[in-house]
Amino acid sequence: MKRTHCFHASGLLLYLASVQVEARSIHECIIVPQAAIVTDMPAGLDEFEQRLWVADTGQRVRKGTDTLLLLRLFSESPGVIDSQQYIKITGSLKRYAPSSEGTPEVVDARLTSGGAGFVHKGDNWLSDSVDVELHQPHERDNRMEVKVTAVGWNSYRKEDRSFYLQFTCQLKEIPVEKLSAWQGGNDDLWGSFGPTR
Template identity: 90%
Template sequence: MLCVVALQAQARDIHECIVVPQATIVTDMPAGLDEFEQRLWVANTGQRVRKGTDTLLLLRLFSESPGVIDSQQYIKITGSLKRYAPSSKGTPEVVDARLTSGGAGFAHKGDYWLSDSADVELHQPHRGDSQIEVKVTAVGWNSYRKEDRSFYLQFTCQLKEIPVEKLSAWQGGNDNLWGSFGPAR
């Protein structure tokens, strides 16, 4: 008996703009990671956060194409926000931003781009609105491919504030390393 099942696949594009108060970027690799875990940690450099004293901006972009194997792509940018206040009329400045990008299924092989100097510009088109326009410019290095890549991103998203303890691994919480490369389904 032959059974054919047709599923309609949907492309997913996710853009998350998260403000995390009372946080800091984790920079020290934990001890005791095996080689596989070390590669995952490095692929996520500058994107994990914990309790601290800064206000951070986490930009998380994820896309995948229906029916295409290994099409999941991620871009993560994390930086510190200066002059941020939820009801402020001014647009905050993003400093010390880092970017990581690659194929979600290949991070463990070392195939990803890293930049420790991403330029992030924020613009609030309507005062008091949580909609924000984001522009990111960076050049990332891929040590696996031995090549660099320019990134220019421009998108609009809704700012949402999430405390450190509520962040998923994808968003920058301290959950499992593999969960860092895509949102939970």
């Protein structure tokens, strides 16, 4: 009987060791019409909330008159502590019309990046000078090739970091009132650094 238990236990361990852990990765490209970037920190935030606000600088959105592009990237490795990494980029789109030909220009883009578990310490990179290039490989297709170049500064670590991103994603249009905290909407600062499951 003991041998059977040992066999089952060792078989279970062998099975668990052979299961591959897949990382979760999300790339969102969102167009937000009639919007503006929120720049003023609300009053009454405690010290931790102020750090969260600063970490999300330039990524929160409210109703306005511009058309915004929100790029949201998130990755994590299941079972690995503090593996959640985010990159958020928000900029204004010039010459954008849903059915028009030609590629819009992204201006005044800002970036924030870091580990989701460390933003309350102020351990993240910020850049207010981000170069975003868009290329639409096929007309009448919402897929967009995106290239991002930036240098971010981390005031907690007192160091900078270069960012070069290249990816393809599907453009989707979402009104301001439908944006999640992760995407840039509502006032849930704690929910700003990763998508809900």
